Amino acid sequence: MSPKPVGGPYITGTTILAGLMVAIMAMLVLVRFFFGLGIVTNLNDGYSWGLWLAYDVVAGTAIGCGGYAIALVVYVLNKGHYHPLVRPAILASMFGYAIGGTSVLIDISRWWNFWHILWPTYFNLNSVMIEVALCISIYTTVLMLEFAPVVVEKVAGWTRQRGGNLHALTSTVEKVLDKTIFVLIALGMTLPTMHQSSLGTMLIPFGYFINPLWQTPLLPALYLLTALSIGYAIVMFEATLVSDRFSRPSEARILGLLSRYMTAVVALFLVIRFGDILYRGKLTYIFTSHGLSYAFLAEYLLSITGVILLLSERRRMAPRFQFIAALCILSGCVLYRIDSYLVAYHRAGWRYFPSAPEILITFGMIAVEVLGYILIVRHFPVLYSAERVNAQAPASE
Amino acid sequence: MSLTRRTFLRGTAVAGAACAVAGLAEAEERKEKTLPPKAVGLLFDSTLCVGCKACVSACREANNLHPEFNNGNNLWDAPLDLSANSLTVIKAYSEGSAKNKDQEEDGFAFVKKSCLHCVDPSCVSVCPVSAMTKDPVTGIVSYNPNNCIGCRYCVAACPFGVPRFEYNKTIARLRKCEMCKQRQVAGKIPACAEVCPTGATLFGSESALRAEAERRHKLTVGERTFFPRKTVDSTDTYEKRAPRYNAQTYGLKEVGGTQVCYLAGVPFAKLGLPSLPEKSFVSTSERIQHTLYKGMMAPALLFGSLLFAVRRNAKADEKEDE
């Protein structure tokens, strides 16, 4: 049993609302390109990186790490029964990274020079950012190629009826993709390991601008762990959401098994994070950083709650607790990333809060993801039937 | 819990390895940057500055910048801070009655803000497309708009908040002090040092400037001495009593040293010059990156093993599927 298009109407309340958000974003983006960043955003010389970078890029690509996280389980730990989760995860990842890349294009002021980050004569190999930029660019392409079989499958189904040379071509493409996909899959795990950790390293040059609760040489490790945490959380969140919204049977069994990887990674993250603060002797900052103390506690407690909720076998298998725990961990780790880039970043005298248009553009980006996901899942063979998903799941591992 | 010790270890192997490498990164030494051979710089002596802002005016003229109005009327050029249009500004510290110059309590003092031309500049290290460069001979840190993609990483990363961007322009660029390199090519000195009436801003070779700072530190307070103007080796000097200086010169060691150094009578932190570690922040980030990506060995190794694992496990999957 292979995945099938979900089908159903394209125009619903949800897609109309999402479309509206995308339209608003498109208009605001045009304004930004004609009149500069200042008119749309509250960016300034104290906070030259704002919401778009912190959320759309840094948190957004982590949200796009579902594919990475699942692939690690399926291909490195060799747990084939999670395979049905790969396609939807890759689709979400593709959107996450495409949105991140697009946001970067909107955010950088001299966008016409964007190609410089791909042109070796311009490279500054000391820069963490060149690694991140190159890596994300390549990975976005890899994700698209990884998703290509889905499209080719659809096209093949269409050409099969027509027959002839066209079908010969599509089946060749299908075969080539099938033979080479393992390279893409391996690349698809190497690249996020590189750039997701580098996203953390990118903060190190900020030095004292970032509160010591977040600023540490272990940032690359912590960023890699949050990428994985968010990756697992988003897969669980998304699967639950999809079964609920598309009125499909629950995938709770397989998700319950998967959640153990999530809690393990989150627990490791929380332990390293706390141990690092302890080791560097910055424990007092937890209580003396005013607003930031609350931010720290909020993200830490959210993640811990997620882990604790899933400790019991009963709750781990219940869709409701899976959903709540995934949300807790998702928001905890996303907050960690936003905090480290934006909230914990402080420059004397400077203030920043995203402007309404800035927030609307970010919402528009999220709407693109939602809209794209719904349309593609309805039209292309992405989702396996739940029977198949659950049937493969062993009672325990 | 069905999560065995074995799976746990395996599941976090990749993350664990990355942690270990990042932690070990500290051990790998990246050479600390040193002053370029013919480093030039500025020495700003806050005790000599009278706040006349001649440097601000001259900088405007030398770099084709327009006046900035911030004080409610459009009559006087009054930049509040460095900006893409103000490459140097004079700022005032004042406390209490603000009656005594260069005194922390009930006193006031001036400080000149501009690029410090770090020995190990953050902006140069973080720029992905080499738009920020440090001259290997003079050490001047400059900006090349032709390379710049406008990511503003340098703006966010400079520990002194020097590079500033044009947010309100369609075709925007960055601006920062480049020590009037266009004037230096023509044999002139930076405009701010050229016009400074008191020699508070002094231009010269970095070694001579640091020697001059050292000399001033050794003076006894109230002793009559000569202060040069324009350049450190200038014959244009005047006599004045030695002021009381802070114990340190700012910029000798901060984030690996700067080519613009400061002398002052009030604590540097009060003048917006933060206390910074001797090691630059970017030396840490570069050390981590160059350890992890040395010859692309680690990524290649990771890719290779993943390739192996995927090939083996994907085949197993296929069999299972059939």
Added chain:
Amino acid sequence: MRDGVEQMIQQLNGEMPAGTERELGLSRRVFLQFCAGMAATLGLPAGAEAAIARSIVAKRRPSVIWLHLSECTGCTESMLISEHPAIDKLILELVSLDYHETLFAGAGKQAEAARKASMAANKGKYLLVVEGAVSTKDGGIYCKIGGRTATELLNECAKDAAAVIALGSCASWGGMPSAQPNPTGCTGVSEVWKGPVVNIPGCPPNPYNFLSTVVHYITFGRFPDLDNQGRPKFAYSRLIHENCERRPHFDNGRFAEEFGDFGHRSGWCLYRLGCKGPETYANCPAVLFGDAGGGCWPVGTGHPCIGCTERGIGFEKPIHSLAELKFVTSPAFYPHIVEEQGKGVSVAAAAVLAGGVGIAIGAAAAMAKNLGKGSKPENKPAPKSEDSPDGEE
């Protein structure tokens, strides 16, 4: 001013005693203009010129003893060469100058005798004007007049004087003769004579500051308000730097760097050449000097102020060394070390964000509530949280 003078002339026409014009040697109009000028210099209110005119004409001329000690006679010279109408005559007619070594017709014992006679006749009523520093070293042997040391002369004359005026920087605190290494131990009048002394410093002092002080004394019977250095406030309360015609050049950072360079020829600020305007109090920029017309005062002619009216500046600091700024003006124009910049949260932004997050949390909560409730809910059109900042896909 001109209208006021016309009015006053009308007013005083009847009051002025016949023969005044002849006595003073100047026309009524010129005389009244002088009185108005004095009143203006002193900063006196309207009507004061009439009082001055009346007192000058009516009151008995006070006797003045004028001592010359260690000095160059520049003060007297500057007084004499004033171009203002008949100043010299006024100083002679206004007061009864009973003893003045430069202007005296008599000499030697005769002059000394006149001084003693006048002092005896006007005991407690005469004004003592001292020009020059008091030499004190080695028993005062470096300055003797009629065999008497400066200290003896000063104490003798000051004892019965109604008031003592120290004219010029030398008399005020020692001035030029007291410059390092001060071989003759010169010092100011107030260091030797412990009674009240009015200082009119300057090298030379502006004659109008002296005349105005004397006229004030004649008119009101007391001296104008003095500052803590004994200087009349009307003349010595303004910082030269604050009132200088070249101030805009300072504010714009345009400094002459050498005598004769472009900036110097263009009339730029002389601070860099050592101008002591920033630490010297005097009314030079306002009343100018030497009656030679506009711009005629040291800075106006292109030479930095040497700070002659300021103790510790003139004759102590090298002429071309930089001045200390007494205080920095227009502090409002200096940005603070840390300026509050950037935009904080706006109502619109807060509303949009709260709305988005609110909908997301609401939807998630609603969904969590329904999850696992046996039967699956149908695909109802309830809005999903598109704009959740948590990025639902």
